[in-house]
Amino acid sequence: MKSRISPNGLHIFDRHSGLNVLLDELRPEKEAWSLSPRQVSIALTNVCDLQCVYCYAPKHKAALHLEQVLTWLKELDAEGCLGVGFGGGEPTLHPDFVEICKRAAGETQLAVTFTTHGHHLTSQLVECLKGSIHFARISVDGVGQTYEEQRGKPFFSLLQGIELIADLSPFGINVVVNEQTVPELDAISELAEKAGASELLLLPQQATSSVASVNEVVNQDLQNWVSSYRGKVRLAVSEAGALGLPTCDPLPGERGLKSYAHIDASGVLRASSYSHIGAKIGDAGVMSSLKQLTNTVEIIQDTPS
Template sequence: MKSRVGPNGVHFFDRTSGVNVLLDELRPEEAIWSTSPRQVSIALSNVCDLHCAYCYAPKHKASLHSDQVLGWLKELDTEGCLGVGFGGGEPTLHPDFVDICKRVAGETQLAVTFTTHGHRLTPQLAERLKGSIHFARISVDGVGRTYEEQRGKQFSSLLRGMDSIATLSPFGLNVVVNERTVAELDALSELAQKVGASELLLLPQQATSAVASIDGVVSRALRDWVSNYRGKVRLAVSEAGASGLPTCDPLPDERGLNAYAHIDASGMLRASSYSPDGVKIGDAGALSALERLRNTFEIKREAQS
């Protein structure tokens, strides 16, 4: 098991089984806390063959080189990062996607996950990725006609992708919750159980240049649905959309860049994929960029106080 030291204790994590153990009886001094974020997401490319209005990904073309990605992740791995989630854009469109996953799994202790629209998941791709992926996520924004109108792809094609991912690793379904999908959460939870998903991740819609954040009506409907949920598939929610929803946080003192960071397809390190603030990862590497970003936030906090 890999260990991580933080303000809430010593955290052990096994990437194969997904088991987490927190020794919260121990309270290590700040000087020995792990300096990497607990989790990092990386947009390998902005390229995607779907055009969803609520997508946060930048629309300019950008793509990361595999050696860059591996170098950054080796740094973060040595300083206590537990896992990386590859996204985009659509990560399976990156020409070196399989090689990147294999190298990260083989040369670091990080758990390797990715989020995909599912339409490029073939049995052949799943076979090539086997042994390199510890968890995967498929975005499923509605069922049937709702899905097809929002994503512009056949729902039947998505179901074939689910068949392939089920042979690869444990997996979960993601849903952007908006005025259309909130009415289909029952159907989505039933689908998740039917296809063998271990998690249903709720992503309350965030504002982009094309859409607004969910309104009060949708927020209340989502809270009511979660409160009354009796399904068998585990629920999770994005940090950005968790307000007002019941959550369990075993690491309440591990916040901000200590918990999570995002690297976009241009090589900018950000607090999240939605954050306007970021610093370029230069030759000094990811940890140097992380320190510069922390300093930027600290200066802003001091200026506001």
């Protein structure tokens, strides 16, 4: 069990069960609030062997070092962070991926999660990771031919990846929602339920240099699908794409960098993986960069446009 002091109260979290308890009878003074974002995501490497058109990960060659990542995680852990999500690029292609997960789980109290396209999962890798991963996410953008067109990989290979991830830890399915995948949400949610996924995370497509963000038609189709959804798998949606969808925010006192921050594969701290504003993490550590980034973001927000 780990606790975090926030404007919303005392937040208790169990990384093994995923249970969150908020004691909101307590309203701690600002001076006592945990300084770290509640969650961080870390792009371990920009390397990926797929070429999804909607990919927003930077394409220059960059990867983080194991010791660097561990130092930051320990700092964040001590300041009240609850979990880290490793991504990329494709995090399983980082040469020290297993070691990073093992040490993160063993040397911090953080919940360790990662997101993968699933095509490099093997039973050996899963055996090595067991006990060090608290939740995993696998990307399923459509079924059958749609998946193959979107991701350029055989669908049967994805199904093998899903089977392996189900053997590793509780897991969720991520879906980039766009014109091609929105008609397949029923099939994807059925697959999620059959595979034993505990969450279906909807990621409405964001604009990149190659694609536009979801249009109004897709957005409306998504809203209609969510309203009529009766499946058993819990739905979640990315903050960036939640417009018009029924969402709840149980921790309204923690927004922006208080709730989440991203570290890219070049060691730059950002408000999200899409954000163009960042603070390089130097020798002073990640909390110092967080302070710097928070000041920059506040100055921008206060500047009249």
